[in-house]
Amino acid sequence: MEANDLIFKIILLFLVFIITLLVAMYSTYAERKVAAFIQDRIGPNRAGTFGLLQPLADGVKMFMKEDIIPLHANKALFVMGPSIAMTTACLTGVIIPWGGELNIGGKIYSLQITDLNIGVLYIFAMVAIGVYGIMLGGWASNNKYALLGSVRAASQMISYELAMALAITALILKTGTLSLRDIVAQQQGWHWNIFYQPLGFLIFLVCAFAETNRAPFDMPECESELIGGYHTEYSSMRLGFYLFAEYINMFISSAVLATLYFGGYHMPFISHLGLSANTVVMLGTLFFFIKIFLLIFFFMWVRWTIPRFRYDQLMKLGWKGLLPLAFINIFITGLVMILL
């Protein structure tokens, strides 16, 4: 790799990292605003105009709070928990194609940090590691609520990962590749995968809610039963990291959803406008982010609509509902592919 490429990649890496954190930060604000609006309130509006400085104020508050490590907690694991959750949440951003290829001075720069040919598997790997942050944190706190929360998280993740993987399998049957860049490239124009895989998309969406521990699947942290679940014993910025990781996860899963099912950075009709290639790429990235934000909004919208599942209902939905449905989806996809 040339020096130019390396510098570009490093800049891109930092940019993606910072944007991820920024989006996660303002997701907390957006969540409160959306919640307020849906409940006929106006939400935070004291810190800065429209309350735009609220995330900063929250961050400062988190840092100023006393950091408590319980006496009987396993200190090393207790400290490791939030950092694992944060790290794995950020790692997935590496393989997402944030845009097309920029042409600067005759050289091609791809707006994707790295294009793994097994990108989809990488996502699953990161999601699977992500549950360790929750499990370790919950177990190390030496608290029954935290332990229950983390046990729930682990079993929920395993149950829904199956259906998710099977939903993706049907998608891969159709695309014939595991590389995210190629999957996006196939969805030019209106050939979005959601139109070819509606059932698969539905299964994936439901599983994405479960994997990010968002309502109605926020069993691991349900406040009313487990007083916060796995982060019961956490305080100060360690708690902040856990909450933050949830929002990063939401951002990343929205990005994955947009990439896999909504045509990624492709924008229908943009090629007819006669813009220069680089402008199209930049606009594509913008469009990609608009898709992501709409999906994040959808995540929040659902959270303030649907009540939490009971645990046995959750398991029933996962194993008896989504899993057979995913199998049927694969079968239908295969059948269609053979016949056409």
Next chain:
Amino acid sequence: MESLTNRSKVTGNKKMSFLEWIYLPAVVKGLYITIKHLFRKKATISYPEEKREFSPVYRGLHVLKRDDAGRERCTACGLCAVACPAEAITMVAAERKPGEEHLYREEKYAKVYEINMLRCIFCGDCEEACPEEAIFLTNRLVPSEYQRNDLIYCKDILLEPLDDAKRIDVSQRQTPAVKEFKKNKLLFHNK
């Protein structure tokens, strides 16, 4: 039993139909309801900037009235403190010195008059008990404070300002009917 509104639905453990069983139509319906609320007029009143309209007889922060000449009406008789069910009022009486006639209406006045706003339940019994028309509840609000001590209000806050422009209007609470009631107060209480 006949239902009051005809809106209640008789439910039971009946078997769900297919559409009910897959939940999605219900979910979409719920989403439609919440998105409607997103654009609805908000119920919030942003308090310090905008204030809710109060009833003319709202019972808020107290005022110690002066008479038309600007003399304090309170004679520290202590009836308000006796009437107070929350025991929020304390006072120290003092005798008027010669030369202070322009300050106090009677020979006795309250040197210290304190209302603990944390104890006060804004029932208005003090106002009712006062024979001198000296204490009234107004439609002003008691602001929140960081320190408990700051909520013990003394005369500097409670007393009506001397400045004519800053006088506090309690005429809404002093209607003829109220005055008539106050005249018969002893009778009323003795009943």
